[in-house]
Amino acid sequence: MTDDSALRREMVDVCRRMNSSGINQGNAGNLSVRSSDGFLITPSSLPYETMTPEDIVEMGFDGTYVGRRPSSEWRFHRDILRERQEIEVVLHCHSLYATTLACHHKTIPSFHYMTGVAGGTTIRCAGYATFGTQALSDNALVALKDRLACLLGQHGQISLGKTMEAALWLANEVETLSRMYVQALSLGEPPVLSDEEMARVIEQMRKMSYGQAPDPEGTNDLARPRDAAV
Numbered sequence: 744m745t746d747d748s749a750l751r752r753e754m755v756d757v758c759r760r761m762n763s764s765g766i767n768q769g770n771a772g773n774l775s776v777r778s779s780d781g782f783l784i785t786p787s788s789l790p791y792e793t794m795t796p797e798d799i800v801e802m803g804f805d806g807t808y809v810g811r812r813p814s815s816e817w818r819f820h821r822d823i824l825r826e827r828q829e830i831e832v833v834l835h836c837h838s839l840y841a842t843t844l845a846c847h848h849k850t851i852p853s854f855h856y857m858t859g860v861a862g863g864t865t866i867r868c869a870g871y872a873t874f875g876t877q878a879l880s881d882n883a884l885v886a887l888k889d890r891l892a893c894l895l896g897q898h899g900q901i902s903l904g905k906t907m908e909a910a911l912w913l914a915n916e917v918e919t920l921s922r923m924y925v926q927a928l929s930l931g932e933p934p935v936l937s938d939e940e941m942a943r944v945i946e947q948m949r950k951m952s953y954g955q956a957p958d959p960e961g962t963n964d965l966a967r968p969r970d971a972a973v
């Protein structure tokens with residue numbers, strides 16, 4: 744059996760940082776990470792302050808589990824990890840501004856270039872469905888098509904990553920963008936960047952390994968480490 748203790752410890756740490764960074768609170772939120780033969784997921788309704796690595800639940804893609812009762816949202820974690828082979832981590836939280844927009848079923852448009860960190864010109868809002876249901880998972884997968892994040896109608900947000908660090912970073916970015924958008928809306932609907940400009944932004948992010956678009960071959964052609972060979 745593979746030793747997953749390091750992954751479990753990191754999950755506890757990331758969950759606590761979800762709360763301390765202000766993007767989650769109370770019993771909300773959940774986190775999953777792909778493992779050798781399925782995925783690890785946070786247990787349901789256990790406050791992160793008291794959660795230990797041993798409380799993390801091991802699940803298979805067939806829905807069977809070992810340990811405590813898994814997060815009520817195991818279906819969307821399972822379905823995302825099954826459908827999106829490039830993704831290793833699924834993070835869900837009820838951050839305030841993202842949820843504020845989700846309560847109005849608003850999609851985040853390209854009002855700010857950073858919308859591109861989720862991989863496209865918008866961050867969509869998934870249609871509402873009861874928490875813990877297959878319908879919610881189905882809606883989330885549609886909203887996440889070609890994206891690394893989405894809002895969940897009258898619920899919260901989901902951010903994806905290749906690493907826990909990247910998923911946590913993205914969830915904070917989605918929350919910051921949501922806050923900016925809510926504030927921008929107070930002056931009226933803001934103008935948006937064109938699809939052509941957003942394509943340039945996304946390419947620039949890729950080239951510069953900006954945020955969650957790491958490309959080991961990518962370089963910023965104006966900057967290089969001082970001791971690099973010329």
Ligand code: 13P
Nearest residue numbers: 771772773787788814815
């Ligand atoms: P769990 O504690 O079951 O993971 O539920 C929290 C939540 O955010 C439901 O959407």
